[in-house]
Amino acid sequence: MEAIGLCSHYSRQGDWAFDYAFRLASKKDIQLNIFHWLESPFRFRREMVYLDEKKEKVVRVTDELQVKKEYELREYYESRLGDFVKVGFRLCEGNEGAELARCLHRKEYDLLVLGYPERGADFGGQQIERFAANFRVPVVMVGPDKPNSFHLNKRAVDIIDQLGLKEGEWSLIQV
């Protein structure tokens, strides 16, 4: 394992996913790449995005907003990173699944960690369980009810000894 990809989300499950990804990256001393999406309610108006996770207000993407959002992203995580420096941040646009696959093709991670907000949640236009089960690399979903509840796809199960998970903490993703 050379790098971990984390889909960042400012939520309880997103925080649990970060905690796990960070713990594993520091233990193995490997790169942690944090991907964050500026989500838009529109398909083609990429310059219009939700202001925050509440998804109540839509604002225009400006250079200032991008800087602000990246700053927010770094600020959100940096205090928790301590002296760990092998961290990359990336603001992403477009479909989550397609963008993650693109980043995978660029070899930006070989283990993916996601927060698991709820059963059947939407991820890249499909159910999160279906996405994770079929994705081409090991995927670990954390949540939805407790921080030590891990859901793994088959590829992750194949490398279970590298994931630092205890027996009984994890289960195979049920589609």
Add this chain to the structure above:
Amino acid sequence: MNEKSINISDVINLPLDTREQVKAVEKKTPCVVDGRLKVYNPNEDNVKRLLELLKNKLSRQVVSSMLGCVHCGMCSDVCHYALVRPHDPTMTPAYKADQIRRIFKRHFDWTGRIFPWWVHAKTPKDDEDLNRLKNIVFGTCTGCRRCTLNCPMGVDTAILVRITRGLLTELGIVPEGVFVVSRDEWETGNQMGVTQEEYLETLQWMEEETQAELDDPTFKIPMDKEDCDFMYTINPREVKYDPRSIGNAGKIFYCAGESWTMPSWGWDQTNFGLFSGDDKLGGYIAKNLYEAAKRLRARRIVISECGHGYRSTRWEGYNWAKYKQDIPNESVVVTMVRYISQGRIKVDPSRNPLPVTYHDSCNIARSGDLTEEPRWVLKRVCTDFREMYPNRSDNFCCTGGGGALSMAEYKPLRMEVARIKAEQLKATGAKIVCTSCHNCVDGLTDVIRHYKLDIKVAQILDLVAEALIIPKKNEKK
């Protein structure tokens, strides 16, 4: 009256937003600097300029549509806007067309010159009036042409709407989304601003992915290969949001033993000129594609599943480009019919067991007459195909047509109008709605989300790829 319905004045009085135009001027965006894409100039006499431009648009077809309307109301019987808002006369196609018709009558028809009050001839007074005109033609019509087919006088309301859009585009009086997409298309040759690097990288990625799936490292997505049977052209949405569709197409072509290629330039078969009414942009994009096929000496152009891309490339592009286009072109759905009927690919319908219905894209069915081929394919790749009613050339628009998906400001009205589509979908009982248009995929996804329907959207190639029986290596010819 539905309490939640939008007040029409909220739409018609939406102000002109020029922030992106200002930004483009400040950044010296090339297409703006050299005047290919116009920006709004409040100091110009825009009404006078509109009249000059209108004069040049008056072909026999346009004039007959300007004069032919007898206000019988048949168009409002079929327009989804008018059907959802029967109390609102501004939603009727005749009203929308009358906005340009009254200008025509005032300046170009003798009745309007002599008796303007009698024939309701009128001139826009100022830019405020032009802005209202913009909101009517861009915000209350998806250009589906249902009204055109139902008109006993042969009035093509959609053509009048498109012409009006084109006139306003020449003045920079357009919704911001239209400006942004037009700018991207002028600057990058595709409507989503996909860079060359991103395009090539995505194809390479799909090639590797498909190699793994087929367990054959020799599989290629050929690039700029000359003398092939066909050149495959795609919608930039496939690169940006749905790259699997490129891999699926490649997988099917591989199984069929096809000789094909993709061009490194001129690959975008979509054409925002159709929606914005900008013939120059339409011609530029279409010419890129035709010349790519010529350069590669392709014997045919195959158009991936995209409604307006099909209409633009097959029917309209060479007129806009004034280009002698003699390379035959076809929808990839027709290619699928050929493969299955000739036994070049084998499919197993039991792999698509869920009930499937088909949504006819306006530009493919109503404006393109491609209605039977998609059904022929679907009946062979899934076990439970159900018709949606009405269908074929009578089908309702997904509400994402006419560039509506790029005009976020009109979305609340669009979603209200989508009620008809939602009811149509629900009545089929299908779990998958299949369409042959990327625009419709997004339009239908919006409808399904808004009305909370338990239906997934797929395209024909998705289902063919799912049903495809991949021959073992030694079986492949």
